[in-house]
Amino acid sequence: MSIITIADLLNEFVKAEVEILNQQNIKHPTTIGTMYEGLTATVLNKSIFQHLNLKVVRNSFINNCNTEFDVLLVEGKGKEIPYTDRFVYEPEQVIAIIQVKKNLYSKDIEEGYNNFRFLIDYYESKEPEKFVNKLFRDSFRHICQKDISAIESGELTQNERLIFHHLWIDASLPVRIIWGYNGFKSEYNFRDSFYDYLSKNITLDFENKIAGFGPYNFPNQIICGQYSMLKNNGMPFIQPLSKNGWWSFYVTSSYNPTYYFLELIWTRLTYKFEPLPLELFGEDLDMQPAYKYLDCRIKELDGNLGWEYNNILISDEDLKANTEVSQWEPTELDLAQFEIVTELCHKYEIDLETDADLESYVIKNGYSSLDEFVEKLKATGLVYIENGKLMLLTDQCQCIIQNGKFYAAENKSGRLTNWSLKELGKKKNEN
Known part of the structure; x- marks a missing residue:
């Protein structure tokens, strides 16, 4: 119950x-x-x-x-x-x-x-x-x-x-x-x-x-x-x-x-x-x-x-x-955000000062600067910065692609999994 x-x-x-x-x-x-x-x-x-x-x-x-x-x-x-x-x-x-x-x-x-x-x-x-x-x-x-x-x-x-x-x-x-x-x-x-x-x-x-x-x-x-x-x-x-x-x-x-x-x-x-x-x-x-x-x-x-x-x-x-x-819905991300959060899920942190390729990557994906990208990613509530390093705020962050869109969320309670299954059920009923 x-x-x-x-x-x-x-x-x-x-x-x-x-x-x-x-x-x-x-x-x-x-x-x-x-x-x-x-x-x-x-x-x-x-x-x-x-x-x-x-x-x-x-x-x-x-x-x-x-x-x-x-x-x-x-x-x-x-x-x-x-x-x-x-x-x-x-x-x-x-x-x-x-x-x-x-x-x-x-x-x-x-x-x-x-x-x-x-x-x-x-x-x-x-x-x-x-x-x-x-x-x-x-x-x-x-x-x-x-x-x-x-x-x-x-x-x-x-x-x-x-x-x-x-x-x-x-x-x-x-x-x-x-x-x-x-x-x-x-x-x-x-x-x-x-x-x-x-x-x-x-x-x-x-x-x-x-x-x-x-x-x-x-x-x-x-x-x-x-x-x-x-x-x-x-x-x-x-x-x-x-x-x-x-x-x-x-x-x-x-x-x-x-x-x-x-x-x-x-x-x-x-x-x-x-x-x-x-x-x-x-x-x-x-x-x-x-x-x-x-x-x-x-x-x-x-x-x-x-x-x-x-x-x-x-x-x-x-x-x-x-x-x-x-x-409830998970946080929708753009491609660049999705890629970076996915990387954080695997390696825990990204050094913003020593990662030479990061700024060129986000600019190539539509951002004017690394600062703009970081501020928008921080606004999702998924990440924080400490001592120049980008890290996850979650315990069990997971990323998914659903209905052609990119999402990420804390999933330690199974909430993201439940949402994804519900969305799949909707799609199945539509078809």
């Missing part, structure tokens, strides 16, 4: 159960909270794999942190709090944290955000697990389209260095989700309310800086009914930096929120418990609809460094119109 099928089934389950819970004539806040926390724990239990020593616990704690978290996905045993059904876990045992809200409105967003805001304080002194390095490396490659070794070679801009730092923290922290079952009636109002909260926490007095609003402080997902806010940190959702340094790190969507929920949890599990079968994600060819919401980049003001945010304004009508799932 594919991730999309499971997500659809879970979404229908959630809708039916929420309708039942909303009809309960109960006024006691703790009991109301317990009902929705129980539903969330049930959904999470239905989402995880049974052979990994995982456990879903409620109303429990991270060691040395005073916040009681509604639902935790943890590995191994915790320390039981005497005469309760609650536990304390070490930070490295916690895979995901979910804060649960029956209703998600402005005050609930603020409360949920604040519960996660300074979580880093309990992880900074901890030695990260081995999988964190790979998760971080892959996310940095996707976002900055450079390898993490660029931090040592000095080839990162100030903006990229700060993103490097923030992505490392994001990879080290658990998946953080706020799940509200009722709330705003439109995606537009959801976006507007969260931005209003952020705008009240802009630092205007540098003597009294407001901390806790860098990109890594944001939850990986905020759910409000059928709407989601999602972080494009490459774990797994991706949005590379623009040429002027803006990173569209937060998006919104009206697509099935349990699909995004599964993507977040399963992606973390596939890194932590390699080798889980990547077939879990199905063909991985559907591109779910989402709209850009918040851009960020580092900015210096009066000698102070901070994050500058740009709120992407989109009308209610346009948000409601974006509901179609699109199909």
Whole structure:
């Protein structure tokens, strides 16, 4: 069963159960909270794999942190709090944290955000697990389209260095989700309310800086009914930096929120418990609809460094119109790009300074210079340059010729193979 099928089934389950819970004539806040926390724990239990020593616990704690978290996905045993059904876990045992809200409105967003805001304080002194390095490396490659070794070679801009730092923290922290079952009636109002909260926490007095609003402080997902806010940190959702340094790190969507929920949890599990079968994600060819919401980049003001945010304004009508799932396609290349990427697949790197034939080859194939060729090839997201050498950004790049065109893509999940087989099937049906 594919991730999309499971997500659809879970979404229908959630809708039916929420309708039942909303009809309960109960006024006691703790009991109301317990009902929705129980539903969330049930959904999470239905989402995880049974052979990994995982456990879903409620109303429990991270060691040395005073916040009681509604639902935790943890590995191994915790320390039981005497005469309760609650536990304390070490930070490295916690895979995901979910804060649960029956209703998600402005005050609930603020409360949920604040519960996660300074979580880093309990992880900074901890030695990260081995999988964190790979998760971080892959996310940095996707976002900055450079390898993490660029931090040592000095080839990162100030903006990229700060993103490097923030992505490392994001990879080290658990998946953080706020799940509200009722709330705003439109995606537009959801976006507007969260931005209003952020705008009240802009630092205007540098003597009294407001901390806790860098990109890594944001939850990986905020759910409000059928709407989601999602972080494009490459774990797994991706949005590379623009040429002027803006990173569209937060998006919104009206697509099935349990699909995004599964993507977040399963992606973390596939890194932590390699080798889980990547077939879990199905063909991985559907591109779910989402709209850009918040851009960020580092900015210096009066000698102070901070994050500058740009709120992407989109009308209610346009948000409601974006509901179609699109199909993923590999990167289309011209002949010269295809030949060079194919060569990189075989020899890993090309020295741009010592390869005497490269410039004449690309000029013969229509480029005005080697610089123009390299910049256009870098724009594909398949390659990067470090110490004058052209190298692949992928782990298992493959090149194919299909329908008379040249393509290349990362294929470690089998995505390119699935796309190619699908295209062959279309051609066969046409004939």
